[in-house]
Amino acid sequence: xxxxxxxxxxxxxxxxxxxxxxxxxxxxxxxxxxxxxxxxxxxxxxxxxxxxxxxxxxxxxxxxxxxxxxxxxxxxxxxxxxxxxxxxxxxxxxxxxxxxxxxxxxxxxxxxxxxxxxxxxxxxxxxxxxxxxxxxxxxxxxxxxxxxxxxxxxxxxxxxxxxxxxxxxxxxxxxxxxxxxxxxxxxxxxxxxxxxxxxxxxxxxxxxxxxxxxxxxxxxxxxxxxxxxxxxxxxxxxxxxxxxxxxxxxxxxxxxxxxxxxxxxxxxxxxxxxxxxxxxxxxxxxxxxxxxxxxxxxxxxxxxxxxxxxxxxxxxxxxxxxxxxxxxxxxxxxxxxxxxxxxxxxxxxxxxxxxxxxxxxxxxxxxxxxxxxxxxxxxxxxxxxxxxxxxxxxxxxxxxxxxxxxxxxxxxxxxxxxxxxxxxxxxxxxxxxxxxxxxxxxxxxxxxxxxxxxxxxxxxxxxxxxxxxx
Numbered sequence: 253x254x255x256x257x258x259x260x261x262x263x264x265x266x267x268x269x270x271x272x273x274x275x276x277x278x279x280x281x282x283x284x285x286x287x288x289x290x291x292x293x294x295x296x297x298x299x300x301x302x303x304x305x306x307x308x309x310x311x312x313x314x315x316x317x318x319x320x321x322x323x324x325x326x327x328x329x330x331x332x333x334x335x336x337x338x339x340x341x342x343x344x345x346x347x348x349x350x351x352x353x354x355x356x357x358x359x360x361x362x363x364x365x366x367x368x369x370x371x372x373x374x375x376x377x378x379x380x381x382x383x384x385x386x387x388x389x390x391x392x393x394x395x396x397x398x399x400x401x402x403x404x405x406x407x408x409x410x411x412x413x414x415x416x417x418x419x420x421x422x423x424x425x426x427x428x429x430x431x432x433x434x435x436x437x438x439x440x441x442x443x444x445x446x447x448x449x450x451x452x453x454x455x456x457x458x459x460x461x462x463x464x465x466x467x468x469x470x471x472x473x474x475x476x477x478x479x480x481x482x483x484x485x486x487x488x489x490x491x492x493x494x495x496x497x498x499x500x501x502x503x504x505x506x507x508x509x510x511x512x513x514x515x516x517x518x519x520x521x522x523x524x525x526x527x528x529x530x531x532x533x534x535x536x537x538x539x540x541x542x543x544x545x546x547x548x549x550x551x552x553x554x555x556x557x558x559x560x561x562x563x564x565x566x567x568x569x570x571x572x573x574x575x576x577x578x579x580x581x582x583x584x585x586x587x588x589x590x591x592x593x594x595x596x597x598x599x600x601x602x603x604x605x606x607x608x609x610x611x612x613x614x615x616x617x618x619x620x621x622x623x624x625x626x627x628x629x630x631x632x633x634x635x636x637x638x639x640x641x642x643x644x645x646x647x648x649x650x651x652x653x654x655x656x657x658x659x660x661x662x663x664x665x666x667x668x669x670x671x672x673x674x675x676x677x678x679x680x681x682x683x684x685x686x687x688x689x690x691x692x693x694x695x696x697x698x699x700x701x702x703x704x705x706x707x708x709x710x711x712x713x714x715x716x717x718x719x720x721x722x
Contacts, residue, residue, distance in 0.1 A: 280527025293502035294539030299436030300604035314554025322469025329490035387650030439600035
């Protein structure tokens with residue numbers, strides 16, 4: 253008896269997005285209207301970005317430096333997009349996620365590429381950063397509904413940290429892409445719109461800012477004492493090293509690479525690849541708009557409301573301090589609105605971070621030979637293990653340190669350093685694996701080169717600063 257169905261090894265799903273097969277090929281949509289239903293990875297990216305970076309790090313920087321670093325906010329969101337897009341281009345053309353590509357960059361140490369070793373170091377610091385996000389969410393919940401006494405006391409914070417960790421595990425255990433995408437859209441949308449509206453409305457309040465303030469913020473200067481916060485903000489706002497890395501996984505799971513199909517060298521493959529890369533461009537542009545406006549709004553509010561009053565978010569008081577942006581402009585009633593919004597924004601980061609980091613950790617184990625990445629059942633089993641483990645580890649880190657702002661800024665500094673390695677990987681993969689026929693335009697290549705130089709200089713400066721040499 254004959255069959256047209258190809259037998260697959262046990263545990264391998266025929267619809268696995270990481271398997272490129274001819275039967276999954278789809279012609280790319282043309283234009284924005286037809287592309288809209290195929291956008292999504294960038295919305296998950298935005299859910300991650302419009303969270304700890306914007307609500308805490310960017311607001312803190314505005315409170316410390318006033319309007320002086322407005323230019324850096326814009327630069328930090330723009331300069332990394334080209335690197336993100338170029339890495340995603342390689343992923344769409346090969347069907348491989350970022351850490352698989354990082355491992356191809358020589359030299360290797362014990363079978364693990366040097367970039368993946370640096371990634372592991374960054375991941376350890378991110379335990380603090382994402383722990384700070386989870387802790388910030390617990391603080392917001394505790395202030396809104398204290399359990400067991402003082403809202404900022406150990407009992408209430410511990411209870412809420414446990415609740416958030418358990419709820420995250422329960423909601424995300426399935427790791428279904430559509431669920432993650434829909435949740436990200438819901439969480440990030442409402443609070444970002446409210447925050448942007450308030451920032452634009454500040455000129456009509458006692459905390460008004462004018463054109464002179466904005467021009468001062470575009471003067472390319474860094475005030476004394478704000479360098480550390482500026483470095484952390486550059487690393488953490490916009491697309492960080494972790495976000496441009498995990499963006500590749502969501503591009504694959506959305507189906508971009510499968511729809512292109514395996515590279516057979518044909519003109520049809522090149523046409524499809526260029527078409528789906530164009531869809532990814534639209535996806536990346538939409539996400540850039542979302543997190544750039546969100547970042548500017550939070551910074552302006554920190555600079556206009558907190559800085560004149562000498563208020564800087566610190567420790568567990570950071571939620572109440574940041575809430576002053578709302579209560580001082582709208583009245584005390586806005587405090588509850590802010591807490592609900594803060595939960596949504598910080599929760600969106602957790603929502604995107606847990607499945608994203610779970611995939612990256614499992615990919616690292618795969619390149620180390622612990623499992624076969626293309627064995628669908630094994631890969632999903634390991635992803636679920638990390639989906640359970642990561643919230644527990646992050647929650648424990650917060651309860652030990654209990655300083656969300658410091659924890660997030662430490663993660664931001666290491667992210668800035670790792671961006672340098674990510675740039676090296678992007679150029680290596682571009683040269684050795686990306687088909688020349690699907691590379692970007694001359695204008696894009698210029699932007700990529702400028703972005704890469706800026707990121708490298710930032711990485712070098714950050715490293716020297718950490719060593720006390722700059």
